[in-house]
Amino acid sequence: MGRGFMVSIAEILKGRHTGKEVELRGWIYRTRSVGGKAFVVVRDATGIVQVALSRDSVPPDAFGAAEKALIESAVLVRGKVVEDKRAPGGFEIRADDFKVIHFAEKFPIQEDLSEEFLLDVRHLWVRSQRMTAIFRIRHTTFGAVHEYFRDHGFWEVHPPMITPSGSEGGSTLFELDYFGRKAHLTQSWQLYAEALVLAMEKIYYIGPSFRAEKSRTTRHLTEYWHAEMEQAWAGMDDVIKHAEGAISHACQRVAEERPDDVVAMGRTPEFLKAVKPPFERMTYDDALKILKKQGMDIEWGKDLRTLEERALTEGKSKPIIVTHYPRVTQAFYKARDPKHPDLVLAFDLIGGDGVGEIVGGSERETDLEAIKKGLKEQGEDPKAYDWYLDSRRFGSVQHAGFGMGMERLIQWICKLDHIRDAVPFPRTPARFAP
RNA sequence: GCCGUCGUAGCUCAGUCCGGUAGAGCCCCCGACUGUUAAUCGGGUGGUCUGCGGUUCGAAUCCGCACGACGGCGCCA
The missing domain is CATH 3.30.930.10 (Bira Bifunctional Protein; Domain 2)
Structure with missing residues (x-):
């Protein structure tokens, strides 16, 4: 990974790469997992998009990393862009590889934050x-x-x-x-x-x-x-x-x-x-x-x-x-x-x-x-x-x-x-x- | 410069009036779940209650001082 067709999230959301195999790098915005599937929402400087991983379609260590990585971890993703109504924004990446460049520590910013705390961080x-x-x-x-x-x-x-x-x-x-x-x-x-x-x-x-x-x-x-x-x-x-x-x-x-x-x-x-x-x-x-x-x-x-x-x-x-x-x-x-x-x-x-x-x-x-x-x-x-x-x-x-x-x-x-x-x-x- | 509000877990807060073993939700960790949308469900970790002093058998709680922050006014861009 890292030498493929690198794209920005904004381009994906405009439908420019639909159906294509692409690579994406960014930071984890949210994660959710259900049994053998993990959904990792990734942001870059241009937008946010959901990455869907199946336990059996990515290397085992990649799936484990996706489940383990906390918010704001830096990631590199390879997969196919598909249009899917179930995904936020209407597009998602079906990953066939997922690499964590840097595992973030527990990110202090969650929902429900005071103005004062947001100024501290x-x-x-x-x-x-x-x-x-x-x-x-x-x-x-x-x-x-x-x-x-x-x-x-x-x-x-x-x-x-x-x-x-x-x-x-x-x-x-x-x-x-x-x-x-x-x-x-x-x-x-x-x-x-x-x-x-x-x-x-x-x-x-x-x-x-x-x-x-x-x-x-x-x-x-x-x-x-x-x-x-x-x-x-x-x-x-x-x-x-x-x-x-x-x-x-x-x-x-x-x-x-x-x-x-x-x-x-x-x-x-x-x-x-x-x-x-x-x-x-x-x-x-x-x-x-x-x-x-x-x-x-x-x-x-x-x-x-x-x-x-x-x-x-x-x-x-x-x-x-x-x-x-x-x-x-x-x-x-x-x-x-x-x-x-x-x-x-x-x-x-x-x-x-x-x-x-x-x-x-x-x-x-x-x-x-x-x-x-x-x-x-x-x-x-x-x-x-x-x-x-x-x-x-x-x-x-x-x-x-x-x-x-x-x-x-x-x-x-x-x-x-x-x-x-x-x-x-x-x-x-x-x-x-x- | 003036007026007001607040300070309890990593975060958001309850508990303070009326003193008696420190609480909830979220986050995080462990487990379950093959399409989640702030996922859900079960279990668990986590605290100098801003600091100092006083009253008291006993203070997060009452009193005093200090520190920090937020909001409003004045002044300006």
């Missing part, structure tokens, strides 16, 4: 059908976002992960010992993007960001993948179009390439195909009026909270966009609205199903003195940002950009209850292992 749980479906959708989503930006003339450029300071306020930075000096893990490429955008004009990046926020919610990770873009000679409306475009493109690609996985997650490909621009748009003031009609009286200047975001997206099959937020509480680099000095040209793109903010973006402040003032208001020393301020001293031009949480996008596409399942090994305030 995450390194084993990643083998599940559910997890691998999500990982495939994640793969397609990442590819689609790269594709979107490259197709629209953006350069992929890479900021450093180790930085002296942050952009969203110092309290959420992970500190690290840099040969005796304090350094931090990046929480956004913002400052570097604004330096690079004056060189490359249209830039993007997808990479990790780190936030030391003790947020115990279903949509926060301390380490997450951030898709960020920055564009020169552009305003808020220009980048909103790219946010809609990138998300729509990702939804189209996932619907086209992963329809089975989408269905497994409880969405339909049609739902994702309908996610096309433009998305419903409203100003912050509009949002407050809508909420007031629903009996939610929000004080002007307060950020929209989870409760309010849920109310606004209730029943919506596409994300919505809220623009023109009050300037108070916003980061220093966001541009004031020239028509309303109390507002900033900032927007959030908010997904339904409890996911909330997927994208946050803005036009950027171009005026040196306004930026310095904003930094001081945020409790920062402008001297520490002097290199960044050079972007406002040497050819400062209108520019805008956004950051998108890739796991939040995946959470929304896959309709996940919790963001941690959007990534193989989630990092949350309480857990950084395995």
Whole structure:
């Protein structure tokens, strides 16, 4: 064995090898035995299929091995593919040889498992059908976002992960010992993007960001993948179009390439195909009026909270966009609205199903003195940002950009209850292992 | 940062209110069964009851402290 016609389970289930003698390698998913027959359900990276063994049609040691091998043992099977209604999936392999490559120890994951235990054995749980479906959708989503930006003339450029300071306020930075000096893990490429955008004009990046926020919610990770873009000679409306475009493109690609996985997650490909621009748009003031009609009286200047975001997206099959937020509480680099000095040209793109903010973006402040003032208001020393301020001293031009949480996008596409399942090994305030 | 819930076999849990020899199902092991679908049936192995301290003749159970985890809010992507 091992030199025959090696096939994948997906091909078998499509009926491509029916009637043929094939070889298959994979891992035991379930086993059952009845007298002189053993049924071994085998999985590989493409699917699961039942292997049927008879005591008298395989070598004696092969039958014994099949009966003895525990779940997740690695196996090599040779046999004939037949269509059989009795088999789960409609196809099975009638084995004439069966070899155990590795006998697994007792696999700790059974039915009836607590969320906590599954997180403890995450390194084993990643083998599940559910997890691998999500990982495939994640793969397609990442590819689609790269594709979107490259197709629209953006350069992929890479900021450093180790930085002296942050952009969203110092309290959420992970500190690290840099040969005796304090350094931090990046929480956004913002400052570097604004330096690079004056060189490359249209830039993007997808990479990790780190936030030391003790947020115990279903949509926060301390380490997450951030898709960020920055564009020169552009305003808020220009980048909103790219946010809609990138998300729509990702939804189209996932619907086209992963329809089975989408269905497994409880969405339909049609739902994702309908996610096309433009998305419903409203100003912050509009949002407050809508909420007031629903009996939610929000004080002007307060950020929209989870409760309010849920109310606004209730029943919506596409994300919505809220623009023109009050300037108070916003980061220093966001541009004031020239028509309303109390507002900033900032927007959030908010997904339904409890996911909330997927994208946050803005036009950027171009005026040196306004930026310095904003930094001081945020409790920062402008001297520490002097290199960044050079972007406002040497050819400062209108520019805008956004950051998108890739796991939040995946959470929304896959309709996940919790963001941690959007990534193989989630990092949350309480857990950084395995 | 705030609020809440929980910790008993490898896993899921009961037992805690009202203190008295540690329980069930699944997993695993042994046996039976020639088409199982979470197979079924019979038998068996398996425990520092999260830790430390206190009350008591006696603590999984009552009290205190600690640790760990999960859920929700705030903040954000």
